Amino acid sequence: MTEQFAVDVLICGAGAAGLTLAIDLARRGVSFRLIEKMDKPFHGSRGKGIQPRTLEIFEDLGVLDRMAAAGGPYPRQRHYHDDGSHSDSELMEQQAPIPAEPYRTPLMLPQFLTEAILRERLAELGHHPEFGSELVGFDQNETGVAVRIIGRTGEENIRVRWLVGADGGRSFVRQALDLGFPGRTLGVRAIVADVSLTGLNRDVWHRFGDKDMQRQISLCPLAGTDLFQIQGPVPLEGDVDLSVEGLNAMVAQRTGRDDIQVTSVSWASAFGMNARLVDRYRVGRVFLVGDAAHTHPPTGGQGLNTSVQDAYNLGWKLAAVLAGARGQLLDTYEEERRPIAAAMLGLSTSLLEDLKRGEIRRGRETQQLDIGYPKSSLTIERLARDGDVLAGDRAPDAPVQGAAGQSMRLFDLFKGPHWTLLAYEANRAGLPPRRGLHIHHIGERGDIIDHAGHVRDIYVLGPGDWVLVRPDGYIATILASAEMAVLQRYLEEVGLGQPEQAHP
Ligand SMILES: Cc1cc2nc3c(=O)[nH]c(=O)nc-3n(C[C@H](O)[C@H](O)[C@H](O)COP(=O)(O)OP(=O)(O)OC[C@H]3O[C@@H](n4cnc5c(N)ncnc54)[C@H](O)[C@@H]3O)c2cc1C
Known part of the structure; x- marks a missing residue:
């Protein structure tokens, strides 16, 4: 049964x-x-x-x-200094x-x-x-x-x-x-609170007391809302007052300003870091x-x-x-x-x-763009490649053209639950179609045209190379045409072994 x-x-x-x-x-x-x-x-x-x-x-x-x-x-950060001045910086390079x-x-x-x-x-x-x-x-x-x-x-x-x-x-x-x-516990406890407040503009992320863990407080305008997110370290022990009054007292004490007024709290939490x-x-x-x-x-x-x-x-x-x-x-x-x-x-x-x-x-x-799985047992590195992109890496995007002349990106080809096989100026005749695998021929008479050479340059490919991209957008392998048997075996192991039956 x-x-x-x-x-x-x-x-x-x-x-x-x-x-x-x-x-x-x-x-x-x-x-x-x-x-x-x-x-x-x-x-x-x-x-x-x-x-x-x-x-x-x-x-x-x-x-x-x-x-x-x-x-x-993310807005720029505004750092307020003890002498009343302030300076701005980017959180990250744009x-x-x-x-x-x-x-x-x-x-x-x-x-x-x-x-x-x-x-x-x-x-x-x-x-x-x-x-x-x-x-x-x-x-x-x-x-x-x-x-x-x-x-x-x-x-x-x-x-x-x-x-x-x-x-x-x-x-x-x-x-x-x-x-x-x-x-380990990291010996730091902090609050995070979503609040409505008056007295600060929404163009920058306001940071006070940067170098002092007793006094640090940051007030970040939350995109897509009228709220600010307040963050700041608090003592490891004891209750923290996360009410409007409690947050106003903390803001006033740490910023030294009385013009910033929290008017409501929509969510707040104190948490220890681990x-x-x-x-x-x-x-x-x-x-x-x-x-x-x-x-x-x-x-x-x-x-x-x-x-x-x-x-x-x-x-x-x-x-x-x-x-x-x-x-x-x-x-x-x-x-x-x-x-x-x-x-x-x-x-x-x-x-x-x-x-x-x-x-x-x-x-x-x-x-997290450089996260990859080069050492995974699902990754096969076959070619001696000096290019930047190797098996296991995130499969990069690249602008391409459809054979019908439309602008596309490789990510359009990857989008969806399937695997993608790119045949770069390679003859795909030996590989029958199968469920769950999209095969694209990039090249002169292919369905995809590498009109500006981006695929060639980004993936460092030559005629006859094949790139297999996993459903989650990582390169499973880059192979030469001579190694189709390896590709065939690999596809079988990941459940793509059965070519669609040809109907008479
Ligand atoms: C204060 C704070 C600030 C953070 N800031 C950032 C940040 O800036 N950037 C960032 O990337 N991450 C940040 N994080 C981390 C981020 O919020 C978490 O990593 C993320 O929420 C994890 O998502 P999750 O789905 O794994 O878990 P959660 O979001 O925690 O979801 C788990 C869900 O499981 C439910 N659940 C639990 N037990 C059961 C059960 N037995 N049955 C049914 N349901 C159950 C819970 O109710 C909860 O809804 C922050 C976290 C905290 C606490």
Whole structure:
């Protein structure tokens, strides 16, 4: 008798990670449920910076333009000095787009707006988070996971094939798995508060007491809203008054000004900073994504971005295995994402040290464009290449033309849940079509024209080269035509082995 499952995947937690995974699974036609223990959406600004790599992912998921319309650029920072003067600086170098990188500066969008747009996209795909539904227990065996949910209509016991804990820093799933979460507390506690206030203009991010952890306070106009986000360190122990009166007292004491008046508080929180990374991202049929797997200081704006990218890495692999790819593909999720989180913890912790010294500047590494999986078992490096772009790297964008004469970008070809194979002036006759793989011939009589040579220059390709791009936009391999057998084997291993049957 075949075993019955309520759905293939249960996603626990409808924050940024859970919503991203839900959208990715929905567009792939995977059956899932997305449960959220809160009764209504989270309404705080928290992760307000969407990094360039995440913007690319949001473009693929069909939400980028709405996010850009809802948010805005980061303003300059204004540093107020003790002598009453002030000086302005950029938080990061402003960089214009280049053909390989269409987005080179972060977008500011409060997390509650980011999540609202993700929910809107999910609704278009026919799904909604189930608010007021809490995962309270689970038990797995070789074939599936029995889960216990308490929802608005009572208790429910269902069986699913896979469980994903996208349930945040205090993850129930992580704790139930009894996994180690080693790391350290960083000895810094801070407040974050979304407020309405008068007395400050909205053109700059106002920073007071930069070099003094007792007095630092920053007031950032939140793009897409009339709010400011207040951030500042507070003593490790004791209550912090996050009311209008309490915040006004803190602002007056730290800025030395009485003309800044908080008039209302829409969300506020005090939190201790930790840098921790879970021992394992997968235990059998249960995965952890996002803050459930890693927690870190907010410096550098990495948390939400890393969480979204975890989900984006896992989504296509779950769908592929459900469609018949070998199960080991799912082991590459931890293999690829855990080292990224380890590096991100180091980065955000070192930026916290900079912040303590009053040095507030973000470099290229915070943009996450150089994240890649060169050492992954899913990456095959075959050619001795001296070009910048190697297997495992993020697949760069490039302007191209369709054979019909229209302007396009490589990202248009990558957009969607499929793999993409670029045959650069190569004969694609030997490779039959198959489900889940889009093959494009770039060249003189190809469907895509490299009219300005951008693909050739960015990817450093010559006639007869092939580039295989994963569904999540990373280069699986770059091969010469003579190595089609390697490509064939690889496609089979990732579940793309079956050419479509030719109909008589
Ligand atoms: C104060 C603060 C400031 C931050 N600033 C930044 C920043 O500037 N830039 C940045 O990139 N990141 C920032 N972050 C981090 C960012 O907010 C997180 O990394 C991001 O929210 C992680 O998303 P997530 O989906 O993994 O987890 P969460 O957003 O925490 O979502 C987890 C969800 O799971 C739900 N849940 C928990 N348990 C259960 C259960 N048993 N059943 C059902 N549902 C459950 C929770 O209610 C929650 O909605 C900040 C975080 C904090 C706290």
